[in-house]
Amino acid sequence: MKPLFYLNKYFKKYRVYLGFGIVFVVCSNIFAILVAPIVRTAIDSMIANVKLYSILDVSQTTLLTHISAMALFFGGLVLASAIIKGVFMYFMRQTIIVMSRYIEFDLKNEIFEHYQRLGASFYSKNYTGDLMNRISEDVSQVRMYLGPAIMYSINLVVLFILVISVMVSINPTITLYVLLPLPFLSISIYYVSEIINKRSSVLQAKLSGITTYVQEAFSGIRVLKAFAAEKHFGSEFSAKSEDYKKQYMRLVQVNALFFPLTMMLVGLSVITTIYFGGKQVIAGTFSFGNIAEYVIYVNMLTWPVASLGWVTSIIQRASASQERINAFLNEKPEERSGNTDVTFNDALEFDSVDFSYDKAPTLENINFRIKKGQTLGIIGTTGSGKSTIASLLLRLYKPVEGTITMDGADINDLELARYRELFGYVPQDIFLFSETIRENILFGSNNERTEEDIEEVATLSDVWEDIQHFPAQLETVLGERGITLSGGQKQRVAIARALIRKPEILVLDDSLSAVDTNTERTIKNNLKKLGQNKTLVLISHRVSTVEDADYILVLDDGKIVEQGSPHDLMQTAGLFAEMVKTQNAQNQPV
Ligand SMILES: Nc1ncnc2c1ncn2[C@@H]1O[C@H](COP(=O)(O)OP(=O)(O)OP(=O)(O)O)[C@@H](O)[C@H]1O
Ligand SMILES: [Mg+2]
Structure with a gap:
C-alpha cells in the first residue's frame, strides 16, 4: 500500500x-x-x-x-x-x-x-x-x-x-x-x-x-x-x-x-x-x-x-x-541548474580524468587541452574510449575522477542547457527521426531558421545535391514511413543538423567514416569556412580525417599513448606514425 x-x-x-x-x-x-x-x-x-x-x-x-x-x-x-x-x-x-x-x-x-x-x-x-x-x-x-x-x-x-x-x-x-x-x-x-x-x-x-x-x-x-x-x-x-x-x-x-x-x-x-x-x-x-x-x-x-x-x-x-x-x-535527474554565464573564450581541458561505465576502467588519466578555434583529432583503436571522451565532453556522463573545465570553470557547475547549446554533436550511431529531412535538420535549433540557413548547412555538409535528387527534396520523409538514406547520406544530414545550431564547438564522432575520401576533404574544407573561432573535435579511425588537425590524441585501451601536432607525432616512431604508414600503404593504387 x-x-x-x-x-x-x-x-x-x-x-x-x-x-x-x-x-x-x-x-x-x-x-x-x-x-x-x-x-x-x-x-x-x-x-x-x-x-x-x-x-x-x-x-x-x-x-x-x-x-x-x-x-x-x-x-x-x-x-x-x-x-x-x-x-x-x-x-x-x-x-x-x-x-x-x-x-x-x-x-x-x-x-x-x-x-x-x-x-x-x-x-x-x-x-x-x-x-x-x-x-x-x-x-x-x-x-x-x-x-x-x-x-x-x-x-x-x-x-x-x-x-x-x-x-x-x-x-x-x-x-x-x-x-x-x-x-x-x-x-x-x-x-x-x-x-x-x-x-x-x-x-x-x-x-x-x-x-x-x-x-x-x-x-x-x-x-x-x-x-x-x-x-x-x-x-x-x-x-x-x-x-x-x-x-x-x-x-x-x-x-x-x-x-x-x-x-x-x-x-x-x-x-x-x-x-x-x-x-x-x-x-x-x-x-x-x-x-x-x-x-x-x-x-x-x-x-x-x-x-x-x-x-x-x-x-x-x-x-x-x-x-x-x-x-x-526516484532516479536522480541530470543536474541542470548552475552558472548561467556560459561562454567559451579560451580552452577546454581534461585534467586527470578517469571514467568507467561499470567496474572496469574505460578511461584512465586523460589529460589534454583544446584551445578555442583549434581542431583536435582523436584517433585510436576500436574500443579505446574515443566516443567516451565525446560523451564526457557533452556531459552525457560525469568523470569518476578528475575534472573537465571550460575557461577554467568545472563544466559540471555550468547550466546544462546553455552548456550543451555551445555544441554541435554528431554521435557515432546516428539516429534520424521518421520525419522529413527538413524537420531532421531543424531538430534542436531553438531559434527561427530560414530556408537559406538550411541550404547553407546542407551545402556545407555536402548533402544538398543528394537532397535535390530526392522525390520531395527537403520534404522527403525518412525512416519507417519514408525512404532510407545511405550510411553516408545519414552522416551528412546529421552533420547539417549539428551545424544549424551554429555551434561554438563541433564534435564529429566517426562521422565521415561512410563517405569517400574526396567527400571527406570537401566537407573538411567547408568546415574551415565556418570561421577561425569555431572549435572542432574530429574522432576517427582514419588517419586522413585527423591528419591536418592542430593537435592529435592517440588512444589505446583507455589511455592517451601519444599526443601532439601531427608533425611531432610523425617524428616519434609511435602508434600514430605506424597507422599513417599502414593506412597509406592500403591506399596505394595497385
Ligand atoms: N554505455 C556503455 N556501457 C558500458 N560500457 C560501454 C558503454 N559504451 C561503451 N562502453 C565500453 O567502453 C569502452 C570504450 O568504448 P568507446 O565507444 O568509447 O570506444 P571507441 O574508441 O569509440 O570505439 P570505436 O572506435 O569502435 O567507436 C568499450 O570497451 C565499450 O565496450
Ligand atoms: Mg566510438
Whole structure:
C-alpha cells in the first residue's frame, strides 16, 4: 500500500471531485437501502390487510383491487428510489472515475517529464520496452486503484455502516447470526488475493519481457530479415507467449475461486436469515416483512463483499505498479541548474580524468587541452574510449575522477542547457527521426531558421545535391514511413543538423567514416569556412580525417599513448606514425 501514498498529492489536487464523489456515494446508498423497508412495509401491511378483510368479510374482488392498488403504490416507490439511486450513481461515476482519468493524465505527464530529465547513464541501464510499459501498462493499473477501487471501497464502507446500523436497530441477535459468515469471507478472500497478487506480479514481469522482446525485434527488423531469423524469432516469441499464457491460466484458476466462494458464504447468510427469522416470526418478535427486508440487505452486501477481494487485488497490483513507477521517479535527474554565464573564450581541458561505465576502467588519466578555434583529432583503436571522451565532453556522463573545465570553470557547475547549446554533436550511431529531412535538420535549433540557413548547412555538409535528387527534396520523409538514406547520406544530414545550431564547438564522432575520401576533404574544407573561432573535435579511425588537425590524441585501451601536432607525432616512431604508414600503404593504387 505504501507506494500508493505517492498519489495522495493528486487526491489533494482533485479533492473537490473526491468530496462530491463521497457525497454522491452516500446519497445513492441511502436510496438503495430504502428499497428494503419499503418491501417490508408492503408485505406487512398487505398481510395485515388480508387479515383485516377476512374479519370484515368483504368480497374477493374488493380485496384484490385494494391489494393491487397497494402493490402498485409500493412498486412505484421502489421504482422511484431505484431511479434516484441510479441518478446519484451516475454522478458518483462522473466525479470519481473522471478524477481517476485526470490523475492518470497528470501521472503520465509527470513520468514523461521525468524521463526527459534523466541522464544517459539511466538510459544505458534500462530497456525501452520497460520504460514504455511503466508509462502505459503500470499507469493503467494505478488508474484502476484511483477510480474503481476507491469508488467501491467508499461504497463498501458507506453501505456497511448504513445497512448494519439499520439491521441492528431492528433485531441485534438475528443480525449477529446473519453476519457471522462475513469475517470468514473476508479472511478467505484475503488469502486468495495474496496468491493472486503473487501470480499477477510474475505475470506483469513476463509481459514486460515480451514487450521488450518484440520492441527490440521490430527495431532491428532489418537485421532480423537479413539473417533470415524470422523463424527463430517466431518460435522464441511463441515460447514466451506460451509461458505467459500458462502463468495467466494459473491466475485465472485462483480468480475463478473467488466468485463461488463469495456466493456460497452469502448463501449461508440467506439461509441463516430465513431459519432464525422464521423462528422469531413464530415467537412473534419478527415479521414476515422483516425476513424479506433482511434477505434484501444480505443481497445488498453481496456485491460489496465480493468486490472486497477484487478491490484488494486491484490495490495490490496498483501498489506493485506504483512501486515500479516510483523506482524510476526516484532516479536522480541530470543536474541542470548552475552558472548561467556560459561562454567559451579560451580552452577546454581534461585534467586527470578517469571514467568507467561499470567496474572496469574505460578511461584512465586523460589529460589534454583544446584551445578555442583549434581542431583536435582523436584517433585510436576500436574500443579505446574515443566516443567516451565525446560523451564526457557533452556531459552525457560525469568523470569518476578528475575534472573537465571550460575557461577554467568545472563544466559540471555550468547550466546544462546553455552548456550543451555551445555544441554541435554528431554521435557515432546516428539516429534520424521518421520525419522529413527538413524537420531532421531543424531538430534542436531553438531559434527561427530560414530556408537559406538550411541550404547553407546542407551545402556545407555536402548533402544538398543528394537532397535535390530526392522525390520531395527537403520534404522527403525518412525512416519507417519514408525512404532510407545511405550510411553516408545519414552522416551528412546529421552533420547539417549539428551545424544549424551554429555551434561554438563541433564534435564529429566517426562521422565521415561512410563517405569517400574526396567527400571527406570537401566537407573538411567547408568546415574551415565556418570561421577561425569555431572549435572542432574530429574522432576517427582514419588517419586522413585527423591528419591536418592542430593537435592529435592517440588512444589505446583507455589511455592517451601519444599526443601532439601531427608533425611531432610523425617524428616519434609511435602508434600514430605506424597507422599513417599502414593506412597509406592500403591506399596505394595497385
Ligand atoms: N554505455 C556503455 N556501457 C558500458 N560500457 C560501454 C558503454 N559504451 C561503451 N562502453 C565500453 O567502453 C569502452 C570504450 O568504448 P568507446 O565507444 O568509447 O570506444 P571507441 O574508441 O569509440 O570505439 P570505436 O572506435 O569502435 O567507436 C568499450 O570497451 C565499450 O565496450
Ligand atoms: Mg566510438
